Amino acid sequence: MAIFGYSRVSTGQQTTENQKMEIEQSGFKIDYWFSDDGVSGKVPAGKRPQFAKLLEKIRDGETLVVSKLDRLGRDALDVLQTTRHLAERQIRVVVLQLGGTDITSPAGKMLMSMLAAVAEMERDLMVERTHAGLARARKEGKQIGRPSKTTPEQRIEILEALGRGESVSSQARRYSISRANVIGIRETALN
Known part of the structure; x- marks a missing residue:
């Protein structure tokens, strides 16, 4: 069974050589190397060009070695x-940063369960901060959402036209907005 090595750096000025050296010095004989150079850590793992190629090439039951956990994704x-x-594919994943732990082993799964809890807390905190920021912005009188495509005067004109029996479609055409916008104004x- 083959052993795959994966490394990633965020900018073109950086090099993956240190990560490769760390993996080789840990005693792993790497059969296939994949490196994403100049790929931001904000890019999900599956969207990284070389990681995607690695996923296509690696077979069930083989081993993937990375130097750090963050090489496997953008966030928890x-x-x-x-x-x-x-x-799920029975691929052994070894993370040197975690003492060479195979994170698909029982101990690694426990570690990943804790990571899942942290990820859930991270999501909850982000939602909480977003709601607090929106509430503060509303309190300060700031416009929330997309800017209106019509002015207050145009909205009054639309309401008056609708009151006279003109159609929603005619008002949408007149102001170059969607029918849904006209209905929303009404x-x-x-x-």
Whole structure:
């Protein structure tokens, strides 16, 4: 069974040589190397060109070695999804940063469960911060959402035209907006 090595650096000025050297010095004889050079850590693992090629080439039951956990994804959730996908294929995933732990082993699965809890907390905190920021912005009187395609004067004109019996479609054409926009203006006025 083959052993695959994977490394990634964010910028073209960086090199993956240190990661490769660390993996080789840990005693692994790598059969196939894949490196994403100049690929941001913000890119999900599956969308990284070389990692995607690695996933196509690696066979069930083989081994993947990385120097650090963050090489397997952009955040805790992406790392968790990537490792679950690999575990489903019985691919052994060794992370040197974690003392050479195979994160598909029982101990590694426990570690990944803790990571999943952290990822869930991370998501919950992000939602909480987003809601708090929106509430603060509303309180400060800031416009939330997409800017209106019509001015207050145009909305009054649309309501008056609709009141005279003109169609929603005619108003949409007149102001170069969608029918849904015209209907939204009418519903907002009714509430």
